[in-house]
Amino acid sequence: MSTLTQSESATAPQAGAAFLSVRDLQVRFRTEDGIVKAVNNLTFDLEKGKTLGIVGESGSGKSVSNLAVMGLHNPRNTTIEGSINLDGQDLLAASQKDMEKLRGNKMAMIFQDALAALSPYYTIGRQIAEPFMKHTGASKREARARAIEMLRRVGIPQPQTRVDDFPHQFSGGMRQRAMIAMALVCDPDLLIADEPTTALDVTVQAQIVDLLKDLQQESGTSIIFITHDLGVIREIADDVLVMYAGRAVERGTMREVLKRSQHPYGWGLLSSIPRINASVDVPLEPIPGTPPSLLNPPAGCAFNPRCAYKELVTGDRCTTERPPLAMANGHLSACHLTPAQKQSILTEQILPRLSS
Numbered sequence: 142m143s144t145l146t147q148s149e150s151a152t153a154p155q156a157g158a159a160f161l162s163v164r165d166l167q168v169r170f171r172t173e174d175g176i177v178k179a180v181n182n183l184t185f186d187l188e189k190g191k192t193l194g195i196v197g198e199s200g201s202g203k204s205v206s207n208l209a210v211m212g213l214h215n216p217r218n219t220t221i222e223g224s225i226n227l228d229g230q231d232l233l234a235a236s237q238k239d240m241e242k243l244r245g246n247k248m249a250m251i252f253q254d255a256l257a258a259l260s261p262y263y264t265i266g267r268q269i270a271e272p273f274m275k276h277t278g279a280s281k282r283e284a285r286a287r288a289i290e291m292l293r294r295v296g297i298p299q300p301q302t303r304v305d306d307f308p309h310q311f312s313g314g315m316r317q318r319a320m321i322a323m324a325l326v327c328d329p330d331l332l333i334a335d336e337p338t339t340a341l342d343v344t345v346q347a348q349i350v351d352l353l354k355d356l357q358q359e360s361g362t363s364i365i366f367i368t369h370d371l372g373v374i375r376e377i378a379d380d381v382l383v384m385y386a387g388r389a390v391e392r393g394t395m396r397e398v399l400k401r402s403q404h405p406y407g408w409g410l411l412s413s414i415p416r417i418n419a420s421v422d423v424p425l426e427p428i429p430g431t432p433p434s435l436l437n438p439p440a441g442c443a444f445n446p447r448c449a450y451k452e453l454v455t456g457d458r459c460t461t462e463r464p465p466l467a468m469a470n471g472h473l474s475a476c477h478l479t480p481a482q483k484q485s486i487l488t489e490q491i492l493p494r495l496s497s
Contacts, residue, residue: 159186194378249324255316266304291322314345386443393472403474
C-alpha cells in the first residue's frame with residue numbers, strides 16, 4: 142500500500158520507498174482579487190504499479206496538484222513550493238528542457254475533455270505519432286505503425302483506417318481512448334488520469350476503467366486517477382486521497398476510506414451517491430452549502446461551515462484550529478472528532494443510512 146505520513150510536514154521517506162513522492166506541496170495563483178491558495182501542504186506517496194485515487198468536489202485542488210507534478214502551470218502567475226520527486230528526480234528543480242523530456246515519456250496525463258485537448262487540425266494518428274517521434278527518434282513510418290498499434294491496443298476498431306480520422310469523427314468514448322493511446326505511446330512510468338470518465342455514459346466509463354486496469358497490468362504503470370465519483374474509485378484504486386479546500390483530509394486504502402470513512406466530508410460524499418437498491422422515494426443527501434473560496438478560506442477546519450458534527454467538538458477548535466492528519470481507526474483523517482466519536486457516528490448513523 143502507498144503510505145502517507147501522519148503529519149503534513151513530515152520528513153521525506155527513505156530512498157526507494159515511493160516512485161512518486163510529494164511533500165508539503167503548496168500552489169498559489171496570483172489574481173486581480175488576491176492570492177488563491179489552491180493547494181496547501183499536500184503530502185502523499187505512490188508506489189510503482191499502484192493506483193492512487195484522488196477524490197473531492199470541484200475546486201478541491203485535485204487537478205491543480207497534479208498539473209504541478211506535470212510542470213504545466215504558468216510560472217508567471219503561479220508559485221509552487223515543497224518537493225515533488227519522481228523516481229529520484231526533483232521535478233521542481235528540473236529545467237523546462239528536462240520537463241519536456243519527461244512529459245509524454247516518463248510521465249503522461251489524460252485530460253478530462255478529450256475534444257478540447259486534441260487538436261481539431263490534425264489527424265488522430267499524427268497526434269499519437271508526434272510524441273513517439275520526439276522521444277524515440279522514430280521515423281514517420283515507424284511512428285505511424287506505432288499509432289496504429291496503440292489504437293488497436295486501446296480497442297479502437299479498424300485502426301488502420303481510423304488513424305487518419307480527425308477528432309470530430311470519433312465518439313466521446315473513442316476520443317477518450319485515443320487520448321489514452323497518446324498518453325501511453327511512449328510507455329510512461331506514471332500516468333495521471335484527470336477525470337477521464339466524466340461526461341461518458343456508465344457503460345463507456347466501465348470500459349475506460351477496465352482498459353486502464355488492463356494496461357497497468359501489462360506495463361506496471363503507476364496511476365493517479367482524479368475523480369469526484371467514488372463509484373469509479375471503488376473499481377480502480379488501491380489507495381484513496383480525499384481532498385477538500387486544497388488540503389488532504391483523509392487517506393487510506395480504498396476499502397478503509399470507502400467502507401470506514403473517518404471524516405464528515407467523506408461521509409457526505411458517500412451519502413450523496415445514488416444507490417441502486419434505494420427506494421425512489423428516498424431523496425439523495427447532498428452535502429449542504431458550497432466549498433469555500435480559496436482566496437480567503439475559513440479559519441480552523443475548512444469544512445466547519447458545512448459540518449453537521451462540529452457541535453460535538455469541545456470548545457471552538459473547529460473554527461480556530463486546523464486539524465492535522467492523524468491516525469483514526471485504521472487510516473489517516475484530519476478532524477477534531479475523537480476516534481471513538483468517529484466510530485460511533487459511522488456505526489450508528491452513516492452505515493445504516495448507506496445500507497437502507
